[in-house]
Amino acid sequence: MARSPHIDGTAQRAAQILSRAKPGQRIDTLLRETFAHQRRLAPAEKTAIAGALFATARWHRWLDPKAALPVRVAAAMHLQARFEADPTSVKPEALAALALPDWVRDEVDLSPADLIALQTPPPLWIRTRAAYTKRIKRFLTAVTPAPAPANRTGLLYSGDKDLFRTEPFHQGHLEIQDLGSQLVGHACVPQPGETWWDTCAGEGGKTLHLAELLEGKGLIWATDRHTGRLQKLKQRASRAKVFNYRSTTWDGGAKLPTKTLFDGILIDAPCSGIGTWRRNPHARWTTTLTDVQELAVVQRQLLEHALPALKPGGRLIYAVCTLAKSETTAIADAFTAAHPELQPLALLNRGPQVTLSLSEWNANGMFLAGWTRPTAS
Incomplete structure (x- = not known):
């Protein structure tokens, strides 16, 4: 079981939020409800808290179930940071055994690369309307075209803009779509x-x-x-x-x-x-x-x-x-x-x-x- 000796403010806040979750509640729903009432949180704070909650779910089976919730969240944050810096820090056989529930093994075939992807934060893909793709590329800048056949309008976004607040989104020129x-x-x-x-x-x-x-x-x-x-x-x-x-x-x-x-x-x-x-x-x-x-x-x-x-x-x-x-x-x-x-x-x-x-x-x-x-x- 993994532990982290350092419990920072993000881990504490994330643990408080997680303690209020209803049984089976989705993390994104929980975050939406929380942030709607905590409007003073800066975007960077929201991102860090969300990352901590998702990391706690990803590394669930590595965490000590007897430990206090802030300790578990901090341990998950530590595991996530270490893994993103070096995926070899977790053995492939451990990923295969612990990243998913046991019943999945007979239903799903995942490669080692798939298991690594499973334990990392997801990318943010957008789809543009074809007539506006060039304009959106200039506006966002931090984009990479998708591989064919989606390369004309599919873009991988790596910037820090809140796309839901951008003019292209409100004009209907782009959609958030995986x-x-x-x-x-x-x-x-x-x-x-x-x-x-x-x-x-x-x-x-x-x-x-x-x-x-x-x-x-x-x-x-x-x-x-x-x-x-x-x-x-x-x-x-x-x-x-x-x-x-x-x-x-x-x-x-x-x-x-x-x-x-x-x-x-x-x-x-x-x-x-x-x-x-x-x-x-x-x-x-x-x-x-x-x-x-x-x-x-x-x-x-x-x-x-x-x-x-x-x-x-x-x-x-x-x-x-x-x-x-x-x-x-x-x-x-x-x-x-x-x-x-x-x-x-x-x-x-x-x-x-x-x-x-x-x-x-x-x-x-x-x-x-x-x-x-x-x-x-």
Whole structure:
């Protein structure tokens, strides 16, 4: 177990915040609630406190559970700083054994590089509207273009501006969107004039990206089971000046929200989120194998229920931000076997099933699979 002999003010404040957390509460939610009432904290103080809380979640299994909370937080901060300075300071076998819950070993294959990425703070990716990319690069300066195919509008930001307070964000010229999510849009390859369905649109990140790729021509149906998320989508679309979409609720059942047949259907399904555990390390210790198994049932149902809305020649894309075999290859293999009438579809020039690893893309881990319904001969 790791300990730190020095407990500074950041560790004390972070421990106080953590002591008020509700069972299972996300760290980002806890921080939002806290900072809303502590407006005098400087941006640097907020960043340090957030870093301490996330480090405590990452190094959870290295910490002495009997130690006082400030001691555990300080120990985690020490481990995090040492690891970022020298990843070899923690043995690979220790990372493999302790960075994740035990049940994950049978579900997820992570390389040593993935495990190192998992224990480091996540990058900040943004997506620009293509017409404003050059202007945003000049404005932010501390940006690096994403690798292809996201290199035109995807940027890695390493500066210290609060992007949510910048003019380009308020004008709808940029979105905060992880590169893994951006690659989902590029894998869909929507063509101007097509009609697409984003079945599990949530707050609309991928809907807005599809609209950008459609160049404002064509139509997107955005559905979700939660009206609150769709209301957030409406606000984001208004800010981004995206109007070629319709939104309505859909519970994922066999009754479809429209009789429209689609050129493309994106099923960005609810999942265990293992691919986001670099960004949400607290979720490692609340997600269970039972969650994975229950979500796999939902994912298969979504594919089956959405399929009738696919046009001949249309493209069906399945995406999840998880790396669990039960939610990725097992789902894709079973769906392929059940539907020999569909043809597997190559995605991102890699094949019909693509795993985006944390280390290769410096982004959330994702899994993609694709099929097309052949046109009548």
